[in-house]
Amino acid sequence: MGILLKWSAITQQEVIQLIELVNISKAYRSGSVSVEAIRNINLTVNKGEIFGIIGHSGAGKSTLLRCVNLLERPTTGSVKVGGAELTTLSPGQLQNQRRRIGMIFQHFNLLSLATVRENIAFPLRLAKLGKKEINHRVDELLQLVGLTDHADKYPSQLSGGQKQRVGIARALANNPDVLLCDEATSALDPQTTNSILALLVDINQKLGITILLITHEMHVIRSICDRVAVIDQGEVVEMGEVLKVFLKPEHAVTLDFVSQVADSFDPRELVGVRKGKLVRLNYVGDLTYEPILYNAVKATSIQFTILQGIVSRMKGTPYGQLVIELIGSGSEVDKVIAVLRGEGLDVGELT
Numbered sequence: 001m002g003i004l005l006k007w008s009a010i011t012q013q014e015v016i017q018l019i020e021l022v023n024i025s026k027a028y029r030s031g032s033v034s035v036e037a038i039r040n041i042n043l044t045v046n047k048g049e050i051f052g053i054i055g056h057s058g059a060g061k062s063t064l065l066r067c068v069n070l071l072e073r074p075t076t077g078s079v080k081v082g083g084a085e086l087t088t089l090s091p092g093q094l095q096n097q098r099r100r101i102g103m104i105f106q107h108f109n110l111l112s113l114a115t116v117r118e119n120i121a122f123p124l125r126l127a128k129l130g131k132k133e134i135n136h137r138v139d140e141l142l143q144l145v146g147l148t149d150h151a152d153k154y155p156s157q158l159s160g161g162q163k164q165r166v167g168i169a170r171a172l173a174n175n176p177d178v179l180l181c182d183e184a185t186s187a188l189d190p191q192t193t194n195s196i197l198a199l200l201v202d203i204n205q206k207l208g209i210t211i212l213l214i215t216h217e218m219h220v221i222r223s224i225c226d227r228v229a230v231i232d233q234g235e236v237v238e239m240g241e242v243l244k245v246f247l248k249p250e251h252a253v254t255l256d257f258v259s260q261v262a263d264s265f266d267p268r269e270l271v272g273v274r275k276g277k278l279v280r281l282n283y284v285g286d287l288t289y290e291p292i293l294y295n296a297v298k299a300t301s302i303q304f305t306i307l308q309g310i311v312s313r314m315k316g317t318p319y320g321q322l323v324i325e326l327i328g329s330g331s332e333v334d335k336v337i338a339v340l341r342g343e344g345l346d347v348g349e350l351t
């Protein structure tokens with residue numbers, strides 16, 4: 001059965017909250033000065049999803065991500081992963097819980113004097129697995145990330161993308177439930193970025209690992225995330241399903257990020273220039289490929305012009321956004337708009 005999504009009802013599945021951050025704040029002290037890096041953040045990440053946090057430099061992304069495994073301890077607030085409250089655990093208990101949370105980094109953080117195989121084996125040694133078991137697991141991981149032929153190389157002999165694959169394999173060594181990604185593709189060129197993003201999607205889908213990533217690139221969010229939180233000056237300013245946030249950004253910072261990947265021409269510039277009624281149509285799922293616009297106008301004398309448009313797919317879901325001008329009598333324009341809404345399109349009236 002094809003996807004048939006109404007704008008108002010994008011996928012509703014059974015939801016298990018794997019990461020729950022409640023009222024997280026973190027203040028750093030330097031001398032007598034206190035910097036509040038994040039403030040009162042409430043955020044949940046559901047099991048199986050890829051959740052992205054986007055923000056400009058200094059917004060608090062790294063601090064927030066590092067609070068999830070308590071690499072940074074929040075000043076106030078609760079951090080639950082898989083139901084366990086991490087802030088109250090003893091050091092030993094925390095170490096055990098951290099095995100369920102893998103992490104990868106922008107600059108890979110590999111051991112430069114160790115081979116690929118040894119880097120990947122490192123967390124397995126810490127977990128005190130036997131030699132045979134470690135070798136077997138490392139072979140599996142090498143295959144998963146496509147580095148079987150590079151097992152005996154040192155990090156300096158690898159490309160950036162290959163280094164990040166080692167980082168991913170190492171992060172997955174102990175079969176975590178969650179993978180935290182700290183700007184994992186920021187040091188990579190666009191093609192390598194895409195191959196690493198494809199690997200993350202593969203891991204998410206095949207292994208069911210929940211992914212929480214931070215980035216300053218909307219391309220990353222649009223390519224692989226299910227939901228996104230936009231963070232600015234330490235606070236979450238917008239959050240929701242990527243398609244919705246992408247098609248209808250509300251906060252100025254979100255608009256800024258969306259314009260990284262969308263047409264930067266703002267059709268509101270045409271208000272007052274064009275004489276007809278300007279409307280923005282958003283549609284998702286199979287509706288994207290239906291002749292809805294034609295059907296809506298065919299019984300009327302309305303003419304329409306497309307002023308701006310995109311029809312694409314996001315994580316396999318088709319979507320479209322058109323800005324059109326409807327030319328004709330007011331009552332017929334209203335009728336067309338009502339028909340479009342009746343078909344499930346989101347219709348925003350710009351004039």
Ligand SMILES: Nc1ncnc2c1ncn2[C@@H]1O[C@H](COP(=O)(O)OP(=O)(O)OP(=O)(O)O)[C@@H](O)[C@H]1O
Nearest residue numbers: 028030035037055056057058059060061062063064
């Ligand atoms: N260890 C620290 N001591 C003092 N201030 C810090 C520390 N770490 C971060 N900050 C401050 O907290 C704020 C948020 O920093 P953070 O690194 O979390 O932002 P970010 O969004 O990840 O930025 P970037 O994308 O540049 O890495 C900044 O003002 C930063 O200067």
